[in-house]
Amino acid sequence: MLQKTNFFVYPNITPKDSLFVIQNAVAKQSVLLIAGNCHVNYEGRASSKLDWGERLVMIKSDRSVLIHRSTGYEPVNWQPPGCIIQTELVNGIDLKIRAIRSQPRETLEILFDELSLVTILNLVDKGAFSLYVSEEDIKKSIMLRPSLIEENFRCIIDEKMQPTGFIDIFGVDEKGNPVIVEIKRGTVRKEAVIQLRGYIEPLSKTNPRIRGIIVAPKLGKGIKPLLDSMKLEYKRINAKKCAEILKRSEGSKISDFFTKPKS
Amino acid sequence: MLQKTNFFVYPNITPKDSLFVIQNAVAKQSVLLIAGNCHVNYEGRASSKLDWGERLVMIKSDRSVLIHRSTGYEPVNWQPPGCIIQTELVNGIDLKIRAIRSQPRETLEILFDELSLVTILNLVDKGAFSLYVSEEDIKKSIMLRPSLIEENFRCIIDEKMQPTGFIDIFGVDEKGNPVIVEIKRGTVRKEAVIQLRGYIEPLSKTNPRIRGIIVAPKLGKGIKPLLDSMKLEYKRINAKKCAEILKRSEGSKISDFFTKPKS
DNA sequence: CTATGCATGTCGATA
DNA sequence: TATCGACGTGCATAG
Numbered sequence: 001m002l003q004k005t006n007f008f009v010y011p012n013i014t015p016k017d018s019l020f021v022i023q024n025a026v027a028k029q030s031v032l033l034i035a036g037n038c039h040v041n042y043e044g045r046a047s048s049k050l051d052w053g054e055r056l057v058m059i060k061s062d063r064s065v066l067i068h069r070s071t072g073y074e075p076v077n078w079q080p081p082g083c084i085i086q087t088e089l090v091n092g093i094d095l096k097i098r099a100i101r102s103q104p105r106e107t108l109e110i111l112f113d114e115l116s117l118v119t120i121l122n123l124v125d126k127g128a129f130s131l132y133v134s135e136e137d138i139k140k141s142i143m144l145r146p147s148l149i150e151e152n153f154r155c156i157i158d159e160k161m162q163p164t165g166f167i168d169i170f171g172v173d174e175k176g177n178p179v180i181v182e183i184k185r186g187t188v189r190k191e192a193v194i195q196l197r198g199y200i201e202p203l204s205k206t207n208p209r210i211r212g213i214i215v216a217p218k219l220g221k222g223i224k225p226l227l228d229s230m231k232l233e234y235k236r237i238n239a240k241k242c243a244e245i246l247k248r249s250e251g252s253k254i255s256d257f258f259t260k261p262k263s
Numbered sequence: 264m265l266q267k268t269n270f271f272v273y274p275n276i277t278p279k280d281s282l283f284v285i286q287n288a289v290a291k292q293s294v295l296l297i298a299g300n301c302h303v304n305y306e307g308r309a310s311s312k313l314d315w316g317e318r319l320v321m322i323k324s325d326r327s328v329l330i331h332r333s334t335g336y337e338p339v340n341w342q343p344p345g346c347i348i349q350t351e352l353v354n355g356i357d358l359k360i361r362a363i364r365s366q367p368r369e370t371l372e373i374l375f376d377e378l379s380l381v382t383i384l385n386l387v388d389k390g391a392f393s394l395y396v397s398e399e400d401i402k403k404s405i406m407l408r409p410s411l412i413e414e415n416f417r418c419i420i421d422e423k424m425q426p427t428g429f430i431d432i433f434g435v436d437e438k439g440n441p442v443i444v445e446i447k448r449g450t451v452r453k454e455a456v457i458q459l460r461g462y463i464e465p466l467s468k469t470n471p472r473i474r475g476i477i478v479a480p481k482l483g484k485g486i487k488p489l490l491d492s493m494k495l496e497y498k499r500i501n502a503k504k505c506a507e508i509l510k511r512s513e514g515s516k517i518s519d520f521f522t523k524p525k526s
Numbered sequence: 527c528t529a530t531g532c533a534t535g536t537c538g539a540t541a
Numbered sequence: 542t543a544t545c546g547a548c549g550t551g552c553a554t555a556g
Binding site: 305306307308309310311337340341342343364367369371481482484487 | 533534535536537538539540
Binding site: 006007009011029031033035039046047048049050051052053054055056058060061062064066068069070071072073076078080081116117119121123124125126127128129130131132133134185186239 | 269270272274292294296298302308309310311312313314315316317318319321323324325327329331332333334335336339341343344379380382384386387388389390391392393394395396
């Protein structure tokens with residue numbers, strides 16, 4: 001066992017000895033890494049079985065569990081934060097880790113017959129994470145500076161009138177035509193066009209002058225003709241410009257959205 | 264440096280010394296774990312910044328990159344498989360890791376000013392992963408909800424009439440055409456198609472309107488054209504949906520995986 | 527609590 | 542390669 005200020009390494013620990021180490025690490029909310037030969041069963045919304053093989057199991061401070069194979073961005077099996085972690089010695093030689101989620105009821109069972117490396121990390125991390133432009137940011141930017149849509153565009157917004165998922169922005173152009181703006185943070189796909197069309201369609205029967213504009217940083221391939229055929233419009237928006245506008249209006253708020261201090 | 268058959272541990276390695284270790288691990292397609300104090304910038308579809316703090320960076324065999332904080336199921340920053348990994352010494356004292364994805368163009372930059380622990384794992388893992396419900400479960404689900412096959416499909420089944428190995432489900436579609444359903448738990452292979460064809464062939468002589476449908480969670484590569492040529496159909500079935508249907512109907516045991524701890 | 531929509535979604539299959 | 546749909550999606554937010 002190697003001890004350092006912020007980590008402990010247990011090479012080739014026996015399953016029996018690992019019990020205390022793991023329970024202790026979970027209790028102390030450390031980050032636990034377990035590499036070894038294991039077999040995994042999951043039962044819950046679906047069911048899965050993972051045959052024997054060497055993997056890396058990560059149990060984090062919030063008791064989220066990730067089982068990683070040697071490839072793939074996604075863990076092959078997992079349990080979200082807050083689950084119950086149980087450990088048990090099976091047949092006196094194997095280590096069983098059970099991670100149970102209550103809502104929905106899901107159980108994950110990991111059985112190790114060999115542990116190559118157990119590591120405990122105590123990560124001190126208070127750094128703020130900030131993601132620069134979200135759909136909400138774009139919306140705010142447009143509200144702050146409607147000319148981003150076009151000259152003399154005005155937003156007519158009653159916040160209560162805007163349930164999420166419905167219209168992003170409702171406004172009026174310089175000729176007084178009503179305008180429905182749909183914001184996309186990424187590339188405009190067919191679905192977004194259909195969605196906007198769905199909003200415009202019923203309204204255009206009472207007012208044919210209504211316009212629909214999709215605002216996004218990028219237009220997907222082949223989407224332009226679709227927009228044209230549906231008489232909808234596209235306005236490209238620049239992420240950096242949004243960030244600038246937000247920063248200028250209320251400099252302190254820019255990085256407020258995603259701050260999550262950790263310890 | 265501790266060496267074992269399938270892992271290497273480098274406690275408190277200097278950024279300078281880590282360069283070779285990391286490059287070598289990436290070249291050899293090992294799984295690389297780097298714990299230390301770092302700062303992260305991401306620029307691509309969006310942009311993000313993560314201030315200084317201690318995290319665990321995982322670079323997997325397929326060059327996917329995951330940056331994990333002490334909490335959260337999801338990595339705070341990441342790069343999907345296949346990206347380019349570059350390492351660099353900054354100011355002679357800091358380690359910069361750059362992970363670049365080409366399509367879409369995205370860059371991830373991790374700057375370490377301190378490495379607490381670098382680990383290299385060589386995970387041998389040939390175990391099969393299967394997300395599934397049993398063939399029996401699928402059959403039950405379809406009996407309980409025939410619309411899983413298609414709208415207005417009806418099962419015409421006498422349980423005793425169904426010797427195993429013959430027809431899985433016999434039914435009628437909304438136009439009154441007889442339908443033979445073959446269920447596969449896993450990926451549909453050529454043999455399953457041949458098998459179903461074997462059932463349909465003789466019957467279609469007396470009734471050319473008979474249909475054959477293979478129900479499975481997955482269609483093998485190149486099987487679609489084969490099905491088409493034999494005028495057979497494929498209906499994808501979702502394991503999760505089956506599990507839900509079964510669970511809702513009553514507590515039927517979906518599986519009994521964990522009776523055998525080891526083989 | 528459920529319901530809804532976004533995501534650097536990821537991942538796979540298909541044209 | 543771009544598009545499309547599914548996912549144990551996860552996740553936040555609204556009602």
